[in-house]
Amino acid sequence: MKIAVVSGYGSLEPEMQIQLQNSLKWFQSSFLVEKSKTPVEIQDIYQRIPEYQKFSSILVQTPIHRQNMKFQDLKTLLEIADFTVFVVAQDPKKCQRDPDLLAEALPIVLVPDERPPLAMMSICLQNNPRHQNPSLDSRFFYDLFRHEILHGLGYGLIIDKSSITHKPSxxxxxxxxxxxxxxxxxxxxxxxxxxxxxxxxxxxxxxxxxxxxxxxxxxxxxxxxxxxxxxxxxxxxxxxxxxxxxxxxxxxxxxxxxxxxxxxxxxxxxxxDQYSYGKKFGCDFLQKSCHDFIKITEKRSPTLNIAPFCSKNHNHMCYRIPSSEKLYKMSDKDCEMRRVIGAGIDKGGEQRRCPMIKHFPAKFEFFSCPPPPGG
Ligand SMILES: [Zn+2]
Structure with a gap:
């Protein structure tokens, strides 16, 4: 799937722009789509993304290159691309209110029941996490753009009109x-x-x-x-x-x-295949609180890897960063109560906290600790 990203606002910071391009390469290799039967017209852009009426030239990023173009030359691009993302202005006040907001994207459906050929994407440049954390890996932006363009394609934002896949809360x-x-x-x-x-x-x-x-x-x-x-x-x-x-x-x-x-x-x-978060945690993890899950798991399957969660009773389990010799015990000093995000945040109810491993590395090996020397 060939995706083009169009901006009337010029280039992003160089590193972000490179990661945007890398994300487009990823979509090109991983997504297959049929060519749209109804081509997108310049008029569709004027109608659905009115702020593009004011631009006479634009910057176009494709998986292979980046170039400035006259707006009127966009017609050819819209014919070649399978999907086009338009960078739109973000309200600075909105970014200020929510410092966690980095970017947003919305699909634009032109023909009912056909896949969206366009999306709008806005970026809160002022909330760039690099400003807080200069050592942040630039791969973060690659993930950010993959995440946003997936929304642009409809992930989590298209409603099932047939309601067949809808499930009550x-x-x-x-x-x-x-x-x-x-x-x-x-x-x-x-x-x-x-x-x-x-x-x-x-x-x-x-x-x-x-x-x-x-x-x-x-x-x-x-x-x-x-x-x-x-x-x-x-x-x-x-x-x-x-x-x-x-x-x-x-x-x-x-x-x-x-x-x-x-x-x-x-x-x-x-x-x-690398995805291992929550692997084999069972129904108790999905349906109960982390405290219930940890209690039940300690009884039933004491050797299950419950990382990133931990427990004071997990002294016999250890973890190690691959290629390092140092062993870490999952003991209570490495275990801290942390707020879990995501669960019920929309309600503003009581915060939920779970015992989690401090400084837990992204990649680790988890196993039963070796017996103490001499014992
Ligand atoms: Zn999102």
């Missing part, structure tokens, strides 16, 4: 560490039918009802459950993975009779 009780229960709601993503089969296997939970969303807007995977998946609400600075769960969601994201997106499984498997 559920009420449940989140038990805190002090034993007090808090009523919560669970929401499920639309279009999760393909993803659900893989998700059940990943978490080892056959009775799983749906793929849990982050809040009632249902446009992201739940942060607490899916951790470092690319399509959770918050991106991890240490890397994010486009997993088979997101493959399933985006492939099922279509209205009308025909599937819009096909994923190149050979290309994507190297990345998707």
């Amino acid at each position: 559920e009420k449940y009780i989140w038990n805190h560490s002090n034993g007090l229960g808090q009523p919560e709601n669970r929401h499920f993503l639309d279009f999760d039918t393909f993803a659900l089969e893989f998700t059940k296997k990943h978490f080892s939970c056959e009775k799983m009802k749906g793929v849990e969303a982050d809040g009632e807007r249902k446009n992201h995977l739940n942060e607490y459950i899916f951790g470092n998946e690319l399509m959770t609400t918050h991106l991890e600075a240490t890397g994010n993975i486009f997993s088979w769960i997101s493959v399933g969601i985006i492939e099922r994201t279509f209205n009308g009779p025909n599937q819009w997106y096909h994923i190149n499984r050979t290309f994507i498997s190297t990345e998707a």
Whole structure:
């Protein structure tokens, strides 16, 4: 799938622009689409993205190059590209109100039941996380643009018109560490039918009802459950993975009779197979609080890798950074209570906290600690 990104606002910071290009290369290798039957006209752009009426020249980024163009020459580009993203101005006040907001993207459907040929993307340049964290890996921007363009294609933002994949929300009780229960709601993503089969296997939970969303807007995977998946609400600075769960969601994201997106499984498997967050955690993880999950798991399967969660009773488990000799014990001094994001944040209810490993490395090996020397 050939994606072009058009901007009337010039180039991004050099490193961001390079990562934007890298993300377009990734889409070119991983997504297959049919050519749109109805070409996009300049008039469609004027109508749907009115701020582009004022530009006479634009910057175009494709997977292979970057060039300035007269706006009127856009016609050819719109014919060649399978999908075109327009960078639009972001309201600085909105960025200021929400310092976590980095970018937003919205699909534009022109013909009902056909895949969107266009998207709008806005970027909060002032919230660039590099300003706070100069050592942040530039791969973060690669993940950011993949995440946003996936939204632009419709991930979490297209509504299932047939309602076939829609699932009602559920009420449940989140038990805190002090034993007090808090009523919560669970929401499920639309279009999760393909993803659900893989998700059940990943978490080892056959009775799983749906793929849990982050809040009632249902446009992201739940942060607490899916951790470092690319399509959770918050991106991890240490890397994010486009997993088979997101493959399933985006492939099922279509209205009308025909599937819009096909994923190149050979290309994507190297990345998707790396996804291990919550692997084999079971139904207790998906349906109860982290405190219940840890208690139950300690009894039933004491050797299960529950990282990034931890427990005072996990003294016999160790982890190690690959290629390093140093062992870390999952003991209570390495275990801290941390707020879990994603779960119920839209309600502004009581904050939920879970015991999690301090300074947990992105890549690690987890195993039973060796017996103490001489003993
Ligand atoms: Zn998002």
